[in-house]
Amino acid sequence: MSHTAHIRSHRKPRRSASKIAMRAGVAGGVLGTLAVAGASASSANAAEPVTQTLELPTLTADLAAQVAQSADATQQAAANYQLQAERDAASVKAAKQAKSDLAEAKKKAEAEKKAAEAAARKAAAERASRTTQRTTLAVSTSGTGTGTSTSTSTGSSSSDTTVTSGSTATGSAAAVISFVKSQVGKAYVPGATGPSSYDCSGLVQTAFKQVGVSLPRVSQDQSTAGTQVSLSNLQPGDILYWGGAGSAYHVAVYVGDGMFVGAQNPSSGVVERPLSYDPPTGAVRVL
Template sequence: MGKLTNRLWAAIAIVLLGSPILIKANNVQADKVAETKSAISNNKSDSEKLLAQINKQQEKVDQLNNDVSNKVVAIDETQKSITSVESRVKELNGEISQAEAELKARKSVLREQLIELQKKSTNSVSGNVYIDFILNSDDFTDLISRTFAVGKLNKANKDAMDAVTAAKEKLASLKTEQETKKQDLVTTKDKLTKQKEDLVTAKKEAETAQDSLQKQLDDNKTTLAGLQKELNAAVAAAAAKLKAEQEAQAKKAAEAAAAKAAQKAASTAAKASSKSSASVSRTSQAISSSSTKATTDTSSVTTDSSETTTKTNDSNQDTTADLPVVSGGSMISVAAQFVGVTPYVYGGTTPAGFDCSGLVWYAAAHAGVSLPRTSGAQSTQGSYVAISDLQAGDLVFWGGVGSAYHVGIYIGGGSYIHAPRPGQKVSVGTISGYRPSFGRRL
């Protein structure tokens, strides 16, 4: 009996000594779970900050794209003016040549007139053809007649010569004026071209910065996935260890109870064993509760991680959401045919290539709606609409009224069609990914 009693006490001691070790081990697991949850929370916060920076950088890129497109439009208009001036200079050259020919002809006619007068004035008295013509009159009546004829002839010749000369001088002045205008236009075009090049350089730098932020966000997503896996493993390990320890405790308690029933003489030891088992049970319940809470928190973190990933995915501007069913003549149906087909081209207004306002301008024109060419001017048309009140067919703008730098066509369901930027094609974007500033209803 003494040996049995000793064994029973030994079992109780093992149970009592095992309880602190179990608590310590599970505390270590709980700390690991807490640390991983904290890392996931920090990762989520960093990702949200990066996403905000990416959207802000996207606004900067769109502003620069709009500026470049406007410069392209201005350069094209300036070139048209230069071509027009060159055409006018060419016309003036022709008119000047014509005036010179007319002046030459007038001089030729005058010479012929002088020759005829010379023939009629056989004897030169004064050395002046006109005077000799008058002096060689047959009688007084002829004298008067010749005097009037010479006067009229002189006046006609003088008026003709003056008119031709004046016309020639005026044409020459106009030509000089047009050539000066052309030079000014060429200077303006060169200046616009330089400004465009500077904007393109700035845009490339902004896109590089945006790509860097996107890479950081992608790295964060990879890290988040690793942390989530680590958290799941830690929780699973803690749960498995707790289960094993609970089973071991249950087995030891059963052995102690069996020993108590077999050895009534060890009733005092059996009571101690029962008390110890109750203590261990309470400890196990506390640990089980802690593990359950950790598992619940892990589920919450997993959900948060999913939300972060979803939000990150929503930032993609080139989603291919299903297009709604629309009428054949609407702006949406016109623009929809270019989704995934037509590339972004600075200043583009044809199916060969569009910029953002060029796509809207083209779609509107083919739907029977007249709009200005640039996004800034388009943003003043129609009536203001809050983003929460958008309807399919409304225009969505980024920036301010009159100074918008990007535009798209709302198609419903939180999506819009737009021409994003160089290197991309006409696509469908989402309001949750890249939120417009306001809408306009035409």
């Protein structure tokens, strides 16, 4: 007997085919189980996107809220712009309306002014028409009286205390009338006393200055400078006035034959007109 016969052999015993097959089946089963588990794990992993997809509604809802807020802000801004545009349009319309109203008011005022001027002209014409007959009669009477009173005036001129010249009334009157007629056509300038332009009282004062008669400068004073005479008894050389005695606003010189010479206004200057053109209020005699 060998000395190694009692030592157990380290060589593994042969396994039988049945055991190997059984172990192979077990191993296959285990592998199959692992495969199933792996497949299940793969399926689980594949399903994870589905789980993430389920979270999308929450993200989408937030985004929708933000979009809604942005839309509201945009709508509000658009409303503000529209409101501002409407206000601007209203301002422009109001400005146009104001301009139109102003133009209409000016037009109306101009029409009223023209109507007033026409009414004034009509009133003056009616007044002249009413006084024409009276004036004509006064002129006729004046002409007769002048012829009669001229000779008497000549004889009594030395006793007329209003005459400051040594000349007779007829001679002085003739000189005054000659002077004012020679000024016809010259300009009317307020405050002027000649020789190229006059105002009404400046012409009268300068005319009487030619015969040595010193008259006050203004119409108000000239209307009371001599003896008040009736318009029905005028003589050449009398001073005519318009307005009240002491408050007259215009004066001229009566030159006979129903005519007077006066510096009327800036548009007409010094003119010769009939009494019917603008009947005077009264008259004074200084010659």
